[in-house]
Amino acid sequence: MPLYDLLTGPMLYTWSFFIALAVFFIGILYRIIGFFRLNIGPNLPVFTMAGRIKAFLSGLFGILASPARIFHLFKTVILDVVLQLPLLRQDFLKWVMHICIFWGFAGLFFFHALEGYVSEVIFSNYLSTLNPFMALRNIAGVMVMAGLVIAVYRRKTHFRLRQISRRPDYLAIALLALIMISGFGLEAAKIISSGVFYEMVEEYGSLDEEELPALKAVWQEEFNVQFPGETIEVTPELMEEGELLNEDNCAACHANPRSAFVSYPISVAMTPVAGFFNRNRLDALILKIHFLSCFLALAYLPFSKFLHILTTPVSLMISGLAGQQIKRDENRATRRVFDLSACTQCGTCTSHCAVGPLYEILDNPWVFPSERVTRIRESAWGRPMEPESRDAFSLGSFICTMCNKCSQICPAGLDLQDIWKETRERLAEESLPDPVIRIRDLRKKQTPEKAGLQTPVVIKPGKNPLIASLKRSFQTATFSQCYTCLTCTSTCPVTGVTGEIREFGSAPHQVIHALVLGQTDLAKDASIVWDCLTCYKCQENCPQGVRITDIFYQLKNMVYHQEFGI
């Protein structure tokens, strides 16, 4: 069966590798084109892709032509990318986590995965089974595993990180863990493998049939190879003979596997099932799991947060060189798209966000900057916002105070401020502007139908539950003390400017009196409530201690609740 052969045969490695590589390159190309094509922000002005590429190249040339900037770039690479000092300044544990994964994985990638191109070129005596390489491989694996454990621990225990951690975050961790665990498992399975032993003897051993038991004895005793169904009588003489054979045939390439200080104990633990393992050549199966998971990660990279491995160093360099001051609009547009792909969903912005705690009250995930970044990126790359989330997203975007803390603290060097600014403009364009403005426009639309000049307002009879709720608050309950002396209105700077009071709702005392009459609808609609400067002059001067401004705030709260459900 040819398909079966493809899946199990030696060709599996080759074809799966080339498919993964092809997906990787196509994905990267897709991303690069997107960086110059996509737009975050209002639809105009849009730059042509060619214009943006040109601007980028001229910017790049400007950097390369200046020794001072090259030096600066070099400094950024060392401090921010290699040593990751921004992380260290923020959170030691996080730095340990990332340094472990970053350096451990980089080591494994270059010196183990690419051993033919790196290790063998650099070290004339390189062999994966010799020290220090065997031990170093284990150290790197342990680093990555430790990093992953810390990553999961942080995401599970930090209350804010727990709120924002999603499947893709854990998927990335799980895939890395699979690569590491299968790597250790493979090394252990090989150590105990009688199959590999026989292959080795076939290939490198120049020994007679009768000498084999001696070599087997040594490899069983010292190298933990397990021979299923065989009991080798180990005698000192046999061992002595075996040592010599090992010396002649194998030792040049083999350090003692105990140096693989993780894999070796695993191999020892595996001895009870070694027979099953070796008879079925499960080491070959683990090998497949190991390289297939690596290839999967390779293919997945351009489409996942793994992309940050390539993009974040660049975003850090951009931020190191230009800060938040990129001059050309074309390049700012490109940077916005690029920055979104450099986000690692690490949650730093969200943990320090000035308004992030509002999630607890508004139950709106879009108050979190990291959630918005993810969603803005998804929208840009072709997954439009679900209609039912649009309002909430807009609310979250505009509740942001633009304090710039996220941009200053982002360990990936993203200029989030620019992304927020442009996104807000886009939202305004899509008729989802600042809720403040939406309410203003809503009220404008209602005005013509409202009571005209000097038309008496209609008083609705009956009990009003909202009045009861106002009376429950010690601040707002004060409205019932009003005796309509008009001090508030005479001190109000807004009525001072708008002049003669002709229409209902343009003077503070009218609002308070409307409440006294149980008319919350009238009060909520009153123009003075929405044109209130919140200067507190009325409240300050009220002889009855009516907290007028605070009552206005409460009325506005009611309208926000009614319009936006907050």
Add this chain to the structure above:
Amino acid sequence: MKYALFSGCRTGFDIPQHPKSAKAVLSRLNVQTQELDFGCCGYPAKEKNLDAFLLLAIRNLAMAQAHNLPVLTLCKCCFGSLKQAEYYFKNDPDKQVRINSILQKEGLYYDGGVKIHHMLTLLDREIDQDLLRQCITHPLDGIKVAPSYGCHALRPSTITGFDDRPNAPTIFERIIALTGAEPVNWSRRLECCGNPLLEKNSSLAQTFILEKYKTAEQEGADIICMACNYCHMQFEHGRDLILKSGSTPPIPAMLITQLLGRAMGLEKDRTGAETAA
């Protein structure tokens, strides 16, 4: 003396010169500041949801409590917000329970009592006035300065306690006088700058700020001085409007910390960009 410096959100991008100049001035006065991981003061959330306002404001106070530091705000709106929130919180046991149960998730807790200062109250009440006078090495003799008080620090006066005489305050004038400049008895010093209406009713907001510029100039001021992020933004906005309309440029409007920086002979690069004259 050490304070938790509460710069306010607007300083992060728009007005970095405010905390910068404040720190420069304070270090002259041997006042130490520490920057905590403060969030929003709650002011922008107040009209949307009172609990949201309270949570944001009290969270900052809880942080200050955890560090056992008094808070020093630069912005009048931040100051007013924190003061009001503290007052609400104290008087409303239900809110106390709700807010604290949320804060508890991040290991914070507030039970009241954190001291809240504004830059002006600090300079006026906490700093030795002789020391302040000694630090004024470059007195601003002959310069007339119009103080724009800022509503949210002044009122409601029973809560903010900004000046003993809320309807005729003098605290700002006292500080200006220390710099050697002459405070102008400006008719509109207590008026609102109009910023709260900037987005809701821009023509009203404009009226207020243009009126402030006009009267200050008419009443002989050389400089308008403010101690609030939002006032500062509004004065910058008004200035843009005037420049765009083609009128003669208005008098500069600057932060009190920058004015003090000048009077202390601090280099420009320590007090940040000033509005051009």
